[in-house]
Amino acid sequence: MKRLFRLSFSLALFILCTAFAQTVAVVTPYLAQPGTQFMVEAFEAAAKAKGWTVNVIDTAGDVAAVISRIEDVVTQGVDAIVINVDPAQVAAGLASAADANIPVFGMDAGTDAMLVTNVTSNGYAMATETSSYVVDRIGGAGRVVMFVFDAYPPVQKRGVVADAIFGNYPDIEIVDRITPDVSDGGIADSRAKMEAVLAANPDAGSISAVWAAWDQPALGALQAIEDAGRGAEGIVIVGIDANPQALDAIRAGGNFEASVSQDFNGIGSTTADLVERYLGGETITQATVYVPTTLVTGANVGDFVSQ
Amino acid sequence: MTRLGRLTRRFGTLLGFLIVILFFWFNLPDTFMTARNLLNISQQVSMLAVVAFSMTIVMVMNDFDLSVGSMASLAGIVAALLFSQGSSVFLGVSAALAVGLLGGLINGVLVSLVGILPFVATLGTLTIFSGLAFFVSGGKTIFGRDIPAAFSGFARAGLPLGTLNERPLLLPNLTLVALIVLFLVWLTLEHTTFGRRLYAIGGNREASRLAGVRVRLLRLLAFVLTGLGAALAGLMYASRVASANPTQGAGLMLDAIAAVFLGMTMSEEGEPHVLATLVGVLILGVLDNGLTQMQVDSYVREMLMGGIIVAAVASSSLGKQS
Incomplete structure:
Protein backbone atom coordinates (compact mmCIF):
# COMPACT_ATOMS: atom_id res chain seq x y z
CA MET A 1 0.00 0.00 0.00
CA LYS A 2 2.67 2.46 1.11
CA ARG A 3 4.84 1.33 -1.72
CA LEU A 4 1.97 1.89 -4.15
CA PHE A 5 1.75 5.52 -3.09
CA ARG A 6 5.48 5.97 -3.23
CA LEU A 7 5.42 4.58 -6.77
CA SER A 8 2.54 6.83 -7.69
CA PHE A 9 4.31 9.86 -6.26
CA SER A 10 7.47 9.21 -8.23
CA LEU A 11 5.44 8.59 -11.37
CA ALA A 12 3.54 11.82 -10.82
CA LEU A 13 6.83 13.69 -10.48
CA PHE A 14 8.10 12.04 -13.63
CA ILE A 15 5.01 13.01 -15.57
CA LEU A 16 5.20 16.58 -14.26
CA CYS A 17 8.81 16.88 -15.42
CA THR A 18 8.08 15.67 -18.91
CA ALA A 19 4.83 17.54 -19.37
CA PHE A 20 6.41 20.28 -21.43
CA ALA A 21 8.21 18.21 -24.04
CA GLN A 22 6.41 16.64 -27.02
CA THR A 23 4.88 13.30 -26.22
CA VAL A 24 4.43 10.81 -29.04
CA ALA A 25 2.76 7.40 -28.76
CA VAL A 26 3.71 4.56 -31.11
CA VAL A 27 1.03 1.87 -31.27
CA THR A 28 1.47 -1.44 -33.09
CA PRO A 29 0.35 -5.04 -32.76
CA TYR A 30 3.49 -6.23 -34.57
CA LEU A 31 6.46 -5.29 -32.37
CA ALA A 32 7.58 -8.94 -32.33
CA GLN A 33 8.34 -8.74 -36.06
CA PRO A 34 11.92 -7.76 -36.93
CA GLY A 35 10.97 -5.08 -39.49
CA THR A 36 8.71 -3.33 -37.01
CA GLN A 37 11.38 -3.53 -34.33
CA PHE A 38 13.94 -1.78 -36.55
CA MET A 39 11.44 0.95 -37.44
CA VAL A 40 10.37 1.55 -33.85
CA GLU A 41 13.94 1.60 -32.55
CA ALA A 42 15.01 4.08 -35.22
CA PHE A 43 11.97 6.21 -34.47
CA GLU A 44 12.78 6.18 -30.76
CA ALA A 45 16.40 7.13 -31.41
CA ALA A 46 15.40 10.03 -33.64
CA ALA A 47 12.74 11.16 -31.16
CA LYS A 48 15.19 11.01 -28.29
CA ALA A 49 17.54 13.28 -30.22
CA LYS A 50 14.67 15.73 -30.59
CA GLY A 51 13.99 15.56 -26.85
CA TRP A 52 10.57 13.93 -27.13
CA THR A 53 8.95 11.42 -24.82
CA VAL A 54 8.03 8.29 -26.73
CA ASN A 55 5.56 5.73 -25.44
CA VAL A 56 5.77 2.49 -27.43
CA ILE A 57 2.70 0.30 -27.04
CA ASP A 58 2.63 -3.25 -28.35
CA THR A 59 -0.71 -5.07 -28.27
CA ALA A 60 0.83 -8.43 -29.20
CA GLY A 61 -1.22 -9.09 -32.30
CA ASP A 62 -4.51 -7.74 -30.95
CA VAL A 63 -5.92 -5.21 -33.43
CA ALA A 64 -8.95 -4.20 -31.33
CA ALA A 65 -6.55 -3.41 -28.50
CA VAL A 66 -4.74 -1.03 -30.90
CA ILE A 67 -8.00 0.95 -31.13
CA SER A 68 -8.35 0.92 -27.33
CA ARG A 69 -4.78 2.06 -26.80
CA ILE A 70 -5.18 4.84 -29.42
CA GLU A 71 -8.26 6.01 -27.50
CA ASP A 72 -6.26 5.92 -24.25
CA VAL A 73 -3.40 8.03 -25.58
CA VAL A 74 -5.93 10.43 -27.12
CA THR A 75 -7.45 10.80 -23.64
CA GLN A 76 -3.97 11.22 -22.21
CA GLY A 77 -3.53 14.06 -24.70
CA VAL A 78 -0.36 13.12 -26.56
CA ASP A 79 0.92 15.50 -29.23
CA ALA A 80 1.05 12.91 -32.01
CA ILE A 81 0.37 9.21 -32.61
CA VAL A 82 2.31 6.87 -34.89
CA ILE A 83 0.72 3.60 -35.96
CA ASN A 84 2.12 0.49 -37.63
CA VAL A 85 -1.06 -1.38 -38.53
CA ASP A 86 -3.55 -1.35 -41.40
CA PRO A 87 -5.39 1.98 -40.90
CA ALA A 88 -8.65 0.50 -42.26
CA GLN A 89 -8.78 -1.86 -39.29
CA VAL A 90 -8.32 0.84 -36.67
CA ALA A 91 -10.60 3.48 -38.20
CA ALA A 92 -12.52 3.79 -34.91
CA GLY A 93 -9.31 4.82 -33.13
CA LEU A 94 -8.33 7.22 -35.92
CA ALA A 95 -11.75 8.85 -35.63
CA SER A 96 -11.26 9.48 -31.90
CA ALA A 97 -7.85 11.02 -32.60
CA ALA A 98 -9.39 13.22 -35.31
CA ASP A 99 -12.11 14.38 -32.88
CA ALA A 100 -9.41 15.48 -30.47
CA ASN A 101 -7.29 17.06 -33.25
CA ILE A 102 -4.35 14.77 -32.58
CA PRO A 103 -2.39 13.97 -35.75
CA VAL A 104 -1.78 10.31 -36.62
CA PHE A 105 1.13 9.17 -38.79
CA GLY A 106 1.55 5.83 -40.52
CA MET A 107 4.87 4.05 -40.22
CA ASP A 108 4.68 1.41 -42.97
CA ALA A 109 0.96 1.29 -42.24
CA GLY A 110 -0.96 1.86 -45.48
CA THR A 111 -2.28 5.03 -47.03
CA ASP A 112 -5.43 6.43 -45.47
CA ALA A 113 -7.21 9.78 -45.61
CA MET A 114 -7.24 9.90 -41.80
CA LEU A 115 -3.44 9.79 -41.58
CA VAL A 116 -1.30 12.90 -42.02
CA THR A 117 0.95 10.72 -44.13
CA ASN A 118 2.31 7.18 -44.34
CA VAL A 119 6.03 6.47 -44.56
CA THR A 120 6.93 3.26 -46.37
CA SER A 121 8.95 1.64 -49.16
CA ASN A 122 7.88 1.99 -52.76
CA GLN A 262 13.76 -2.04 -47.26
CA ASP A 263 15.34 0.64 -45.13
CA PHE A 264 13.38 0.08 -41.90
CA ASN A 265 15.71 2.37 -39.96
CA GLY A 266 15.11 5.05 -42.57
CA ILE A 267 11.34 4.58 -42.35
CA GLY A 268 11.52 5.04 -38.57
CA SER A 269 13.69 8.15 -38.61
CA THR A 270 11.82 9.70 -41.57
CA THR A 271 8.56 9.26 -39.68
CA ALA A 272 10.06 11.13 -36.74
CA ASP A 273 11.18 13.93 -39.07
CA LEU A 274 7.70 14.21 -40.57
CA VAL A 275 6.12 14.36 -37.11
CA GLU A 276 8.53 17.16 -36.25
CA ARG A 277 7.78 19.07 -39.46
CA TYR A 278 4.03 18.71 -38.96
CA LEU A 279 4.13 19.77 -35.30
CA GLY A 280 6.31 22.69 -36.41
CA GLY A 281 3.42 23.95 -38.49
CA GLU A 282 4.32 22.61 -41.92
CA THR A 283 1.61 21.13 -44.15
CA ILE A 284 2.47 17.63 -45.38
CA THR A 285 1.06 17.29 -48.89
CA GLN A 286 2.21 13.75 -49.73
CA ALA A 287 -0.22 11.05 -48.57
CA THR A 288 2.68 8.61 -48.82
CA VAL A 289 6.36 9.31 -48.29
CA TYR A 290 8.71 6.75 -49.78
CA VAL A 291 12.06 5.87 -48.26
CA PRO A 292 14.60 4.56 -50.82
CA THR A 293 15.34 0.84 -50.91
CA THR A 294 18.57 -0.92 -51.85
CA LEU A 295 19.19 -3.75 -54.30
CA VAL A 296 21.13 -6.49 -52.53
CA THR A 297 23.48 -8.65 -54.62
CA GLY A 298 26.60 -10.67 -53.90
CA ALA A 299 28.58 -7.43 -54.16
CA ASN A 300 26.98 -5.66 -51.18
CA VAL A 301 25.34 -8.48 -49.22
CA GLY A 302 28.03 -8.08 -46.54
CA ASP A 303 26.53 -4.72 -45.59
CA PHE A 304 23.23 -6.33 -44.67
CA VAL A 305 24.34 -9.13 -42.35
CA SER A 306 23.52 -7.20 -39.23
CA GLN A 307 19.90 -6.54 -40.20
CA MET B 1 -12.75 -15.47 12.44
CA THR B 2 -13.16 -11.81 13.22
CA ARG B 3 -15.79 -9.71 11.56
CA LEU B 4 -13.11 -7.48 10.05
CA GLY B 5 -11.30 -10.45 8.59
CA ARG B 6 -14.48 -11.65 6.98
CA LEU B 7 -15.14 -8.24 5.50
CA THR B 8 -11.67 -7.85 4.00
CA ARG B 9 -11.90 -11.33 2.59
CA ARG B 10 -15.20 -10.62 0.94
CA PHE B 11 -14.46 -7.07 -0.13
CA GLY B 12 -10.68 -7.18 -0.53
CA THR B 13 -10.92 -7.28 -4.31
CA LEU B 14 -13.44 -4.46 -4.40
CA LEU B 15 -11.17 -2.46 -2.10
CA GLY B 16 -8.24 -3.21 -4.39
CA PHE B 17 -10.30 -2.00 -7.34
CA LEU B 18 -11.10 1.25 -5.54
CA ILE B 19 -7.41 1.73 -4.72
CA VAL B 20 -6.53 1.21 -8.39
CA ILE B 21 -9.11 3.81 -9.38
CA LEU B 22 -7.87 6.31 -6.77
CA PHE B 23 -4.30 5.66 -7.85
CA PHE B 24 -5.07 6.56 -11.45
CA TRP B 25 -7.27 9.47 -10.42
CA PHE B 26 -4.39 10.87 -8.37
CA ASN B 27 -1.83 10.33 -11.11
CA LEU B 28 -3.96 11.35 -14.07
CA PRO B 29 -6.03 14.12 -12.49
CA ASP B 30 -7.16 15.65 -15.79
CA THR B 31 -7.85 12.66 -17.94
CA PHE B 32 -8.76 9.56 -15.98
CA MET B 33 -11.95 10.29 -14.06
CA THR B 34 -13.73 11.99 -16.94
CA ALA B 35 -17.04 10.95 -18.45
CA ARG B 36 -15.39 10.48 -21.80
CA ASN B 37 -12.63 8.23 -20.51
CA LEU B 38 -15.00 6.11 -18.44
CA LEU B 39 -17.34 5.61 -21.40
CA ASN B 40 -14.26 4.82 -23.41
CA ILE B 41 -13.21 2.11 -20.95
CA SER B 42 -16.72 0.67 -20.99
CA GLN B 43 -16.46 0.30 -24.76
CA GLN B 44 -12.96 -1.17 -24.63
CA VAL B 45 -13.97 -3.90 -22.19
CA SER B 46 -17.36 -4.65 -23.78
CA MET B 47 -16.16 -7.64 -25.83
CA LEU B 48 -14.21 -9.15 -22.96
CA ALA B 49 -17.21 -8.50 -20.72
CA VAL B 50 -19.59 -10.45 -22.95
CA VAL B 51 -17.19 -13.42 -23.08
CA ALA B 52 -16.61 -13.27 -19.31
CA PHE B 53 -20.33 -13.04 -18.54
CA SER B 54 -20.99 -16.08 -20.74
CA MET B 55 -18.03 -17.89 -19.21
CA THR B 56 -19.55 -17.28 -15.77
CA ILE B 57 -22.52 -19.47 -16.77
CA VAL B 58 -20.38 -22.61 -17.14
CA MET B 59 -17.99 -21.71 -14.35
CA VAL B 60 -20.97 -21.64 -11.96
CA MET B 61 -21.02 -25.44 -12.47
CA ASN B 62 -17.23 -25.65 -11.95
CA ASP B 63 -16.87 -26.19 -15.70
CA PHE B 64 -14.74 -24.31 -18.22
CA ASP B 65 -15.05 -23.37 -21.83
CA LEU B 66 -11.63 -22.89 -23.40
CA SER B 67 -13.09 -22.59 -26.89
CA VAL B 68 -14.68 -19.14 -26.45
CA GLY B 69 -11.79 -17.25 -28.04
CA SER B 70 -11.64 -19.32 -31.18
CA MET B 71 -15.44 -19.34 -31.35
CA ALA B 72 -15.32 -15.52 -31.30
CA SER B 73 -12.84 -15.56 -34.20
CA LEU B 74 -14.91 -18.10 -36.12
CA ALA B 75 -18.13 -16.10 -35.68
CA GLY B 76 -16.44 -12.95 -36.98
CA ILE B 77 -15.09 -14.83 -39.98
CA VAL B 78 -18.46 -16.42 -40.78
CA ALA B 79 -20.23 -13.05 -40.74
CA ALA B 80 -17.49 -11.34 -42.77
CA LEU B 81 -17.42 -14.13 -45.37
CA LEU B 82 -21.17 -13.86 -45.84
CA PHE B 83 -20.87 -10.07 -46.10
CA SER B 84 -18.19 -10.44 -48.76
CA GLN B 85 -20.62 -12.57 -50.75
CA GLY B 86 -23.24 -9.86 -50.57
CA SER B 87 -25.35 -11.07 -47.64
CA SER B 88 -27.29 -8.59 -45.54
CA VAL B 89 -26.06 -7.59 -42.11
CA PHE B 90 -29.00 -9.44 -40.58
CA LEU B 91 -28.17 -12.69 -42.36
CA GLY B 92 -24.45 -12.49 -41.57
CA VAL B 93 -25.06 -11.76 -37.90
CA SER B 94 -27.72 -14.48 -37.60
CA ALA B 95 -25.49 -17.06 -39.24
CA ALA B 96 -22.60 -16.18 -36.94
CA LEU B 97 -24.82 -16.51 -33.87
CA ALA B 98 -26.14 -19.82 -35.20
CA VAL B 99 -22.55 -21.02 -35.49
CA GLY B 100 -22.07 -20.00 -31.86
CA LEU B 101 -25.15 -21.96 -30.81
CA LEU B 102 -24.00 -24.99 -32.76
CA GLY B 103 -20.46 -24.80 -31.38
CA GLY B 104 -21.83 -24.49 -27.87
CA LEU B 105 -24.09 -27.46 -28.53
CA ILE B 106 -21.09 -29.54 -29.61
CA ASN B 107 -19.24 -28.55 -26.41
CA GLY B 108 -22.34 -29.38 -24.37
CA VAL B 109 -22.78 -32.78 -25.99
CA LEU B 110 -19.10 -33.66 -25.49
CA VAL B 111 -19.05 -32.56 -21.86
CA SER B 112 -22.50 -33.53 -20.73
CA LEU B 113 -23.61 -36.51 -22.82
CA VAL B 114 -20.28 -38.07 -23.82
CA GLY B 115 -18.78 -37.19 -20.44
CA ILE B 116 -15.42 -35.76 -21.49
CA LEU B 117 -13.75 -33.40 -18.99
CA PRO B 118 -14.58 -29.82 -20.03
CA PHE B 119 -10.89 -28.92 -20.11
CA VAL B 120 -10.15 -31.64 -22.65
CA ALA B 121 -13.38 -31.36 -24.65
CA THR B 122 -13.17 -27.58 -25.09
CA LEU B 123 -9.43 -27.71 -25.73
CA GLY B 124 -10.32 -29.99 -28.62
CA THR B 125 -13.08 -27.76 -29.93
CA LEU B 126 -10.83 -24.71 -29.46
CA THR B 127 -8.49 -26.27 -32.00
CA ILE B 128 -11.33 -27.34 -34.28
CA PHE B 129 -13.01 -23.91 -34.32
CA SER B 130 -9.68 -22.20 -34.87
CA GLY B 131 -8.80 -24.56 -37.72
CA LEU B 132 -12.24 -24.04 -39.22
CA ALA B 133 -11.82 -20.25 -39.05
CA PHE B 134 -8.51 -20.53 -40.91
CA PHE B 135 -9.96 -23.00 -43.39
CA VAL B 136 -13.04 -21.03 -44.43
CA SER B 137 -11.15 -17.74 -44.60
CA GLY B 138 -8.07 -19.18 -46.30
CA GLY B 139 -6.05 -17.64 -43.47
CA LYS B 140 -6.74 -14.14 -44.75
CA THR B 141 -8.05 -11.05 -43.02
CA ILE B 142 -11.39 -9.97 -44.49
CA PHE B 143 -11.65 -6.19 -44.47
CA GLY B 144 -12.33 -3.04 -46.45
CA ARG B 145 -15.25 -2.91 -48.83
CA ASP B 146 -16.28 -6.46 -47.90
CA ILE B 147 -17.50 -5.21 -44.52
CA PRO B 148 -20.75 -3.24 -44.84
CA ALA B 149 -20.75 0.23 -43.28
CA ALA B 150 -23.89 -0.64 -41.34
CA PHE B 151 -21.94 -3.38 -39.56
CA SER B 152 -18.72 -1.51 -38.82
CA GLY B 153 -20.67 1.68 -38.08
CA PHE B 154 -22.51 -0.06 -35.24
CA ALA B 155 -19.39 -0.20 -33.06
CA ARG B 156 -18.63 3.46 -33.72
CA ALA B 157 -22.07 4.75 -32.85
CA GLY B 158 -23.99 5.06 -29.61
CA LEU B 159 -26.75 6.77 -27.70
CA PRO B 160 -26.14 10.52 -27.50
CA LEU B 161 -25.82 11.64 -23.89
CA GLY B 162 -25.18 15.30 -24.62
CA THR B 163 -22.10 17.31 -25.50
CA LEU B 164 -18.91 17.87 -23.58
CA ASN B 165 -16.23 20.32 -24.67
CA GLU B 166 -18.14 20.78 -27.93
CA ARG B 167 -17.81 17.10 -28.80
CA PRO B 168 -20.79 14.75 -28.58
CA LEU B 169 -20.74 12.32 -25.69
CA LEU B 170 -22.03 8.86 -26.65
CA LEU B 171 -22.99 5.79 -24.69
CA PRO B 172 -21.32 3.36 -27.11
CA ASN B 173 -23.48 0.68 -28.72
CA LEU B 174 -20.95 -1.98 -27.71
CA THR B 175 -21.34 -0.92 -24.07
CA LEU B 176 -25.11 -1.18 -24.45
CA VAL B 177 -24.82 -4.70 -25.82
CA ALA B 178 -22.59 -5.69 -22.91
CA LEU B 179 -25.07 -4.20 -20.43
CA ILE B 180 -27.94 -6.12 -22.02
CA VAL B 181 -25.95 -9.37 -21.84
CA LEU B 182 -25.07 -8.57 -18.22
CA PHE B 183 -28.73 -8.11 -17.37
CA LEU B 184 -29.79 -11.31 -19.15
CA VAL B 185 -27.07 -13.44 -17.55
CA TRP B 186 -27.78 -11.90 -14.12
CA LEU B 187 -31.50 -12.60 -14.53
CA THR B 188 -30.84 -16.16 -15.68
CA LEU B 189 -28.31 -17.09 -13.02
CA GLU B 190 -29.75 -15.31 -10.02
CA HIS B 191 -33.49 -15.27 -10.64
CA THR B 192 -34.52 -18.37 -12.54
CA THR B 193 -34.85 -21.98 -11.43
CA PHE B 194 -32.46 -22.84 -14.25
CA GLY B 195 -29.79 -20.57 -12.81
CA ARG B 196 -30.24 -21.73 -9.22
CA ARG B 197 -29.95 -25.32 -10.39
CA LEU B 198 -26.68 -24.51 -12.16
CA TYR B 199 -25.36 -23.29 -8.80
CA ALA B 200 -26.65 -26.49 -7.21
CA ILE B 201 -24.77 -28.54 -9.81
CA GLY B 202 -21.65 -26.51 -9.03
CA GLY B 203 -22.12 -27.19 -5.33
CA ASN B 204 -22.54 -30.93 -5.63
CA ARG B 205 -23.31 -32.52 -8.95
CA GLU B 206 -24.17 -35.95 -7.57
CA ALA B 207 -26.43 -34.55 -4.85
CA SER B 208 -28.21 -32.40 -7.45
CA ARG B 209 -28.76 -35.41 -9.64
CA LEU B 210 -30.17 -37.40 -6.75
CA ALA B 211 -32.42 -34.45 -5.88
CA GLY B 212 -33.97 -34.73 -9.32
CA VAL B 213 -32.07 -31.97 -11.16
CA ARG B 214 -31.65 -32.87 -14.83
CA VAL B 215 -27.93 -32.34 -14.66
CA ARG B 216 -27.12 -33.49 -18.19
CA LEU B 217 -29.64 -31.27 -19.91
CA LEU B 218 -28.79 -28.22 -17.83
CA ARG B 219 -25.05 -28.56 -18.38
CA LEU B 220 -25.66 -28.93 -22.09
CA LEU B 221 -27.81 -25.80 -22.17
CA ALA B 222 -25.22 -23.84 -20.19
CA PHE B 223 -22.54 -24.64 -22.77
CA VAL B 224 -24.91 -23.61 -25.57
CA LEU B 225 -25.38 -20.21 -23.91
CA THR B 226 -21.63 -19.76 -23.49
CA GLY B 227 -21.08 -20.56 -27.18
CA LEU B 228 -23.73 -18.03 -28.14
CA GLY B 229 -22.12 -15.37 -25.95
CA ALA B 230 -18.70 -16.05 -27.46
CA ALA B 231 -20.11 -15.67 -30.98
CA LEU B 232 -21.74 -12.37 -30.01
CA ALA B 233 -18.44 -11.10 -28.64
CA GLY B 234 -16.76 -12.15 -31.89
CA LEU B 235 -19.27 -10.07 -33.85
CA MET B 236 -18.67 -7.08 -31.59
CA TYR B 237 -14.93 -7.46 -32.14
CA ALA B 238 -15.34 -7.72 -35.92
CA SER B 239 -17.54 -4.64 -35.91
CA ARG B 240 -15.03 -2.67 -33.85
CA VAL B 241 -12.07 -3.46 -36.10
CA ALA B 242 -14.24 -3.44 -39.26
CA SER B 243 -12.58 -6.68 -40.29
CA ALA B 244 -12.31 -10.34 -39.41
CA ASN B 245 -9.18 -12.37 -38.94
CA PRO B 246 -9.03 -16.06 -37.97
CA THR B 247 -7.08 -15.35 -34.76
CA GLN B 248 -8.52 -12.09 -33.53
CA GLY B 249 -10.58 -13.48 -30.64
CA ALA B 250 -7.81 -15.66 -29.25
CA GLY B 251 -6.82 -13.29 -26.46
CA LEU B 252 -10.32 -13.15 -24.99
CA MET B 253 -10.38 -16.60 -23.40
CA LEU B 254 -7.67 -16.24 -20.76
CA ASP B 255 -8.71 -12.71 -19.85
CA ALA B 256 -12.30 -13.88 -19.44
CA ILE B 257 -11.28 -16.70 -17.12
CA ALA B 258 -9.07 -14.26 -15.19
CA ALA B 259 -12.02 -11.87 -14.83
CA VAL B 260 -14.29 -14.62 -13.50
CA PHE B 261 -11.59 -15.71 -11.02
CA LEU B 262 -11.11 -12.13 -9.86
CA GLY B 263 -14.85 -11.96 -9.33
CA MET B 264 -14.91 -15.26 -7.44
CA THR B 265 -12.59 -13.78 -4.82
CA MET B 266 -15.50 -11.53 -3.83
CA SER B 267 -17.87 -14.35 -2.97
CA GLU B 268 -18.13 -15.92 0.48
CA GLU B 269 -18.39 -19.40 -1.01
CA GLY B 270 -15.95 -18.78 -3.85
CA GLU B 271 -18.76 -19.05 -6.38
CA PRO B 272 -18.78 -17.03 -9.57
CA HIS B 273 -21.45 -14.34 -9.77
CA VAL B 274 -21.93 -12.29 -12.88
CA LEU B 275 -21.89 -8.91 -11.11
CA ALA B 276 -18.59 -9.91 -9.49
CA THR B 277 -17.32 -10.94 -12.92
CA LEU B 278 -18.17 -7.42 -14.05
CA VAL B 279 -15.85 -6.06 -11.35
CA GLY B 280 -13.14 -8.46 -12.57
CA VAL B 281 -13.58 -7.23 -16.14
CA LEU B 282 -13.47 -3.60 -15.03
CA ILE B 283 -10.29 -4.17 -13.03
CA LEU B 284 -8.57 -5.53 -16.14
CA GLY B 285 -9.95 -2.73 -18.34
CA VAL B 286 -9.12 0.09 -15.94
CA LEU B 287 -5.58 -1.22 -15.49
CA ASP B 288 -5.07 -1.36 -19.25
CA ASN B 289 -6.41 2.16 -19.74
CA GLY B 290 -4.68 3.78 -16.77
CA LEU B 291 -1.30 2.15 -17.25
CA THR B 292 -1.33 3.09 -20.95
CA GLN B 293 -2.10 6.69 -20.07
CA MET B 294 0.72 6.66 -17.51
CA GLN B 295 3.04 5.44 -20.29
CA VAL B 296 3.97 2.24 -18.50
CA ASP B 297 5.81 -0.09 -20.87
CA SER B 298 3.44 -2.61 -22.55
CA TYR B 299 5.35 -5.58 -21.26
CA VAL B 300 5.58 -4.21 -17.72
CA ARG B 301 1.82 -3.55 -17.99
CA GLU B 302 1.27 -7.21 -18.82
CA MET B 303 3.39 -8.40 -15.88
CA LEU B 304 1.63 -6.00 -13.51
CA MET B 305 -1.77 -7.26 -14.61
CA GLY B 306 -0.78 -10.90 -14.12
CA GLY B 307 0.70 -10.04 -10.73
CA ILE B 308 -2.46 -8.27 -9.61
CA ILE B 309 -4.63 -11.25 -10.60
CA VAL B 310 -2.40 -13.64 -8.65
CA ALA B 311 -2.26 -11.27 -5.67
CA ALA B 312 -6.05 -10.93 -5.56
CA VAL B 313 -6.69 -14.65 -5.74
CA ALA B 314 -3.89 -15.37 -3.25
CA SER B 315 -5.15 -12.90 -0.67
CA SER B 316 -8.64 -14.30 -0.92
CA SER B 317 -7.36 -17.84 -0.59
CA LEU B 318 -5.20 -16.95 2.43
CA GLY B 319 -8.20 -15.21 3.95
CA LYS B 320 -10.20 -18.39 3.67
CA GLN B 321 -7.56 -20.50 5.38
CA SER B 322 -7.22 -18.24 8.40
Missing part, protein backbone atom coordinates in the same frame (compact mmCIF):
# COMPACT_ATOMS: atom_id res chain seq x y z
CA GLY A 123 6.69 -1.40 -54.01
CA TYR A 124 6.83 -0.21 -57.62
CA ALA A 125 10.44 0.87 -57.21
CA MET A 126 11.48 -2.39 -55.55
CA ALA A 127 9.99 -4.43 -58.39
CA THR A 128 11.70 -2.16 -60.91
CA GLU A 129 15.06 -2.93 -59.32
CA THR A 130 14.71 -6.71 -59.47
CA SER A 131 13.05 -6.93 -62.90
CA SER A 132 15.69 -4.70 -64.45
CA TYR A 133 18.33 -6.85 -62.78
CA VAL A 134 16.84 -9.94 -64.43
CA VAL A 135 16.60 -8.23 -67.84
CA ASP A 136 20.24 -7.14 -67.64
CA ARG A 137 21.50 -10.52 -66.47
CA ILE A 138 19.80 -12.49 -69.25
CA GLY A 139 20.64 -9.91 -71.90
CA GLY A 140 17.03 -8.97 -72.63
CA ALA A 141 16.16 -12.40 -73.97
CA GLY A 142 15.04 -15.64 -72.35
CA ARG A 143 12.27 -17.51 -70.58
CA VAL A 144 11.18 -16.21 -67.18
CA VAL A 145 9.03 -17.80 -64.46
CA MET A 146 7.13 -15.29 -62.31
CA PHE A 147 5.81 -15.78 -58.77
CA VAL A 148 3.16 -13.22 -57.90
CA PHE A 149 0.37 -12.64 -55.39
CA ASP A 150 -2.25 -10.31 -56.81
CA ALA A 151 -4.71 -10.80 -53.94
CA TYR A 152 -2.52 -8.75 -51.60
CA PRO A 153 -2.32 -5.13 -52.83
CA PRO A 154 1.26 -4.34 -51.69
CA VAL A 155 2.55 -7.41 -53.55
CA GLN A 156 0.22 -6.95 -56.52
CA LYS A 157 1.96 -3.59 -57.17
CA ARG A 158 5.25 -5.40 -57.58
CA GLY A 159 3.86 -7.85 -60.12
CA VAL A 160 2.38 -5.08 -62.26
CA VAL A 161 5.78 -3.42 -62.64
CA ALA A 162 7.53 -6.69 -63.48
CA ASP A 163 4.86 -7.43 -66.13
CA ALA A 164 5.51 -4.04 -67.73
CA ILE A 165 9.29 -4.33 -67.73
CA PHE A 166 9.41 -7.88 -69.09
CA GLY A 167 6.70 -6.92 -71.60
CA ASN A 168 8.99 -4.24 -72.94
CA TYR A 169 11.39 -6.91 -74.27
CA PRO A 170 9.98 -8.90 -77.21
CA ASP A 171 12.54 -11.68 -76.67
CA ILE A 172 11.53 -12.31 -73.08
CA GLU A 173 8.88 -15.01 -72.75
CA ILE A 174 6.94 -15.53 -69.52
CA VAL A 175 6.86 -19.32 -69.04
CA ASP A 176 4.36 -19.16 -66.20
CA ARG A 177 2.87 -16.57 -63.85
CA ILE A 178 2.35 -18.53 -60.64
CA THR A 179 0.36 -17.58 -57.53
CA PRO A 180 1.66 -19.91 -54.81
CA ASP A 181 -0.44 -21.07 -51.87
CA VAL A 182 0.94 -19.04 -48.97
CA SER A 183 -0.85 -20.75 -46.08
CA ASP A 184 2.30 -22.76 -45.30
CA GLY A 185 4.52 -19.69 -45.42
CA GLY A 186 5.02 -19.77 -49.18
CA ILE A 187 8.25 -21.71 -49.55
CA ALA A 188 6.93 -25.29 -49.74
CA ASP A 189 4.18 -24.68 -52.27
CA SER A 190 6.41 -22.48 -54.45
CA ARG A 191 8.95 -25.26 -54.44
CA ALA A 192 6.32 -27.77 -55.59
CA LYS A 193 5.11 -25.39 -58.31
CA MET A 194 8.69 -24.81 -59.49
CA GLU A 195 9.35 -28.55 -59.59
CA ALA A 196 6.37 -28.88 -61.91
CA VAL A 197 7.70 -26.10 -64.15
CA LEU A 198 11.15 -27.75 -64.26
CA ALA A 199 9.59 -31.10 -65.16
CA ALA A 200 7.67 -29.47 -67.99
CA ASN A 201 10.85 -27.74 -69.23
CA PRO A 202 13.50 -30.43 -68.91
CA ASP A 203 16.12 -29.05 -71.31
CA ALA A 204 19.12 -27.19 -69.90
CA GLY A 205 18.73 -23.51 -70.65
CA SER A 206 14.97 -23.71 -71.14
CA ILE A 207 14.46 -21.53 -68.05
CA SER A 208 16.53 -18.35 -67.85
CA ALA A 209 15.25 -16.71 -64.68
CA VAL A 210 12.79 -16.79 -61.79
CA TRP A 211 11.32 -13.46 -60.74
CA ALA A 212 9.54 -13.63 -57.37
CA ALA A 213 7.48 -10.79 -55.88
CA TRP A 214 8.84 -11.63 -52.44
CA ASP A 215 11.58 -13.85 -51.00
CA GLN A 216 9.69 -16.99 -49.99
CA PRO A 217 8.80 -18.18 -53.52
CA ALA A 218 12.33 -17.35 -54.65
CA LEU A 219 13.67 -19.59 -51.86
CA GLY A 220 11.24 -22.35 -52.83
CA ALA A 221 12.32 -22.08 -56.47
CA LEU A 222 15.97 -22.20 -55.41
CA GLN A 223 15.38 -25.46 -53.50
CA ALA A 224 13.57 -26.98 -56.48
CA ILE A 225 16.32 -26.00 -58.92
CA GLU A 226 19.14 -27.25 -56.68
CA ASP A 227 17.39 -30.55 -55.88
CA ALA A 228 16.67 -31.15 -59.56
CA GLY A 229 20.42 -30.91 -60.15
CA ARG A 230 19.94 -27.88 -62.40
CA GLY A 231 21.87 -25.41 -60.26
CA ALA A 232 24.64 -25.12 -62.86
CA GLU A 233 22.38 -24.01 -65.72
CA GLY A 234 22.71 -20.38 -64.67
CA ILE A 235 19.06 -19.77 -63.82
CA VAL A 236 18.91 -16.33 -62.22
CA ILE A 237 16.61 -16.05 -59.17
CA VAL A 238 15.53 -12.78 -57.59
CA GLY A 239 13.26 -11.98 -54.64
CA ILE A 240 12.18 -8.89 -52.69
CA ASP A 241 12.43 -7.99 -48.95
CA ALA A 242 15.95 -9.34 -48.28
CA ASN A 243 14.88 -11.52 -45.38
CA PRO A 244 17.66 -13.32 -43.46
CA GLN A 245 17.21 -16.58 -45.38
CA ALA A 246 17.40 -14.72 -48.69
CA LEU A 247 20.54 -12.88 -47.56
CA ASP A 248 22.14 -16.23 -46.69
CA ALA A 249 21.24 -17.59 -50.12
CA ILE A 250 22.67 -14.53 -51.87
CA ARG A 251 25.82 -14.73 -49.76
CA ALA A 252 26.21 -18.41 -50.67
CA GLY A 253 26.65 -17.31 -54.28
CA GLY A 254 24.23 -19.74 -55.94
CA ASN A 255 21.31 -19.09 -58.25
CA PHE A 256 19.59 -16.68 -55.83
CA GLU A 257 21.35 -13.52 -56.96
CA ALA A 258 19.41 -10.50 -55.80
CA SER A 259 16.74 -9.13 -53.51
CA VAL A 260 15.72 -5.68 -52.27
CA SER A 261 16.24 -4.47 -48.75
